[in-house]
Amino acid sequence: MSNLLASVLFAGVWLVYLAQPVSTAWKMPNHVRGVAGVIATITFGALYILHFNAARIGAFGVTGRQRTEFARRLMLYVPLATAALVTTLLVGQDGTATWVFLAVAGCWTFRLSIAIAIGLALIVAYELLAWLDPGWDRDASLAGAILLAMIAVSGAMLASRRQRALVDARRENARLAVQEERNRVARDLHDILGHSLTVITVKAELAGRLFDADPERARREVTDLERLSRDALVDVRRAVEGYREISLAGELARAREGFAAADIEADVPKAIDEVESDLRELFAWTVREATTNIIRHSAARHATITVGPTSISIQDDGHGPQGDASGNGLRGLRERAVQAGAVLTTRELSPGFELLVQTADRPVARPTDLQRTP
Template identity: 50%
Template sequence: MSEQRTGPTQVGRLGPLFAGVWLFFLLDPLTEGWRHRDEVRGVLGIVATVAFAAFYMVLWSRARHVRGRLTVSDAPVSFALPYLGGMTALGAAMVACLGETGLACTVYIAVAAVMTLPLKRAVVVAALLIAASLALSAANDWGGQIGLVFGITAATVAIFGMRTVMRRNLDLLDSEQENARLAVENERNRFARDLHDILGHSLTVITVKAELAQRLVDIDPERARAELADLERLSRDALADVRRAVSGYRELTLPGELARAREALAAAGIESRLPQSTDDVPSQLRELFAWTVREGVTNVIRHSGAHSCEIVLTPTSAEIRDDGRGPEVADDGSGLTGLRERSAAVGATLVTRSLEPGFSLQVSA
C-alpha cells in the first residue's frame, strides 16, 4: 500500500537547515580560494565551491522530495546522474584550482551517491572517490589522507543508516495503516455476519408466516389472525434485536450470543449443538437468556474440559449442557452469582446440576 504523506512537520521544515550546516566543511576550499583571489585559479575555485554547495543543496532537496513520493526507495538513475555528474565536474574544478583542500568535495559526492543510488553502486562510487583522492595525493605529494578516507567512509555509513531507519519507520507506518484498515474491514464483516445471524432466520420465518396468513385469510380467518399476531411479535422482536445491535454493538442479543457461542465453541474445539431459531422466546426473556448463553458457554470453555456442548431454548427456559466436569465452584462464582441476580429480577430461577457425565446450567421462568 502506498499513500502520499503530506503536511510538513517541524523536523521537515528544519531539514534544509540541518543539511546546510554540513557545508561548514567547504570553508577550507573557500578560504584557500580567497587567499588566491588575485589569481584566476582563486576566483574559479571560489565560484566552483559555491556552485558545488548549491548543487549539493538542490540535490538534497530534490532527492528528499522524490524519495518521499517513492516511499524512501532509490531515486531513478536518470534523476541521480545529472546531479552526480555536475557535482563531480565541479569537484574536479575545485581540486584543479585549489589543490588539496578541494578534496573536501569527495565527502559530499559520496553522501550524494548514497542518497540517490542503490547501496552497491554507492559503495562503488565511494571506493572510486577514495582511490582517486589517494592517487591525487600521491601524485602531488599532498601527504596521507587518512582523515579524508575516514570522512568518506563515515559519511557513507551514516547516510546509509539514516536511509535504513527512514525506510523501516515508513514500512512500520504502512503496516500500522494496513492493520487499521484490516481491523475496520474485519469489524465490518463481523458486524454483517452478526446481523445476518440475528435477522436471517427471523426474516425467513416472517416471510413464511406472511405467506401462510395470506392463504388462510379466506379459508380460516381465526388461524390467519393468529398467524398475523405471531407475525407482528416476530417483527417487533427482530426490530428490537437490530436496534440493540446498532445502538450498542456489544449489547447482548440472544441471536448474537448464539452466533458468538458457535464461533467460540468451534475455536475451542468443542462440538456444538445450537438452536436454529429464537422465535419462541418471549421478548421479556431474551436478554436474560442471552446472559445465560454467554455465562454458560464461558464456563464450558474455561472450566469444563468438555468435548460437546448443547444449548436448548424453550419459551420458558434456556439450558446449556456439556459432557465435561463442570466448573470447579458451581454455586459461588461471580458470573453465576450475577446471572442468579438477573434471573431473580424477572422472576426466573437458576439451577445447576451434574449430569452423568457432564454439567447443566438452566434458567427457567
C-alpha cells in the same frame, strides 16, 4: 514546493563547509582560474541540492515509491562527480571539501556496498594525491570527515526508512481494523438477523393469505410479526453498536463459533422467535455463562442448547463443574433469574451436566438428556 524547500534546508545547511574552497579560489593569484574555481564550487553546491531532491525519493522513504533504476541514478551522480573533479582541479587541495559531499551523495544514490566503495576510493585518492603532490599537506581530516559523514547519513536514512515503515504499518493496521469491523458487522447481521427476517417474511405471507380465510389467526400472526420486527430492530442496533447490550441471538451465534473453535460438536438453535421478549436477556446471559464453562472446564465433546418460549437448557457430556457448582458465574446468573421471575437449576447427567433456566410460575418438562455419539 514545500518538499523542495525542505530539501534545500536539509541539504543546503551543510554547504557552509564549501566556504573554504570559495575563499581559496577568490584569493588565487590567477584571477581567471580563481573566478572559475568559485563558479565551479557554487555549481557543485547547486547540483548537490538538486541531486538530493531527486534521489531522496526511496532513499529516505519520503514516499512509498521504489528507488529509481541504476542507470538513472548513475546519470544523476555523474554531473555531481564531474563538478567535484573540476573544483578540485581549479582550487587544489581545498577543493577536496566537495569530496565529503560526493561520498555522502553516494549513500542515498547507490546501495550500501557501492557507497562504501566510493567513500574508500575517495579516501585512497586523497592520500595518493597528498603523497604525490608536494604542494598538498598530508592530514587525516578529510578521511575522518568522509567516514563520519557517511555513517551519519546512513543512520539518518535507516531511521527515516523505519519511521516511514512504521507509519505505513500503522496506516495498514488502521485499514485492517476498519475492514475487520465491517466484516464483523456483516457477519453478525447475517448470523443474527438471517433467521428473524426469514420468519418475518414467512409470517407476513401467511397473514396475507389468512385475512379472508381465518381473520382471528391472521390477527395473531400480525401481532407476532410486530413483536418479531421489534426484536429484530433491537438486534440490529446491538450488532451495529458492537454488542454494548447483550442479546440472545448474538450469544447463540457466538456460542456456535466458540464451540466450533473448541472442536465441540454442538446443536445450537437458530430460531428464537418463540422466546418471550422479557426473557431474552436472561437467556442470553445463560448461554454466555454456560458456553464459557463448557469450553473452559468441562472437556466436553458434545453440547446441546434447547430454547423454548419460557425455558432454556444447556447440556454437555463433560465432567461438569469441579467442587461447588455455585461459583461466582452461576451465583450471578441465579440472581438474574430471580429478578426476571425465573429459577436456575443444575443437575449431573450420566455423563455430563445440565443447566436449566425456566420461569418459576410456568415450569416446563426437562429436555431429554444429551446422548453421546458412540
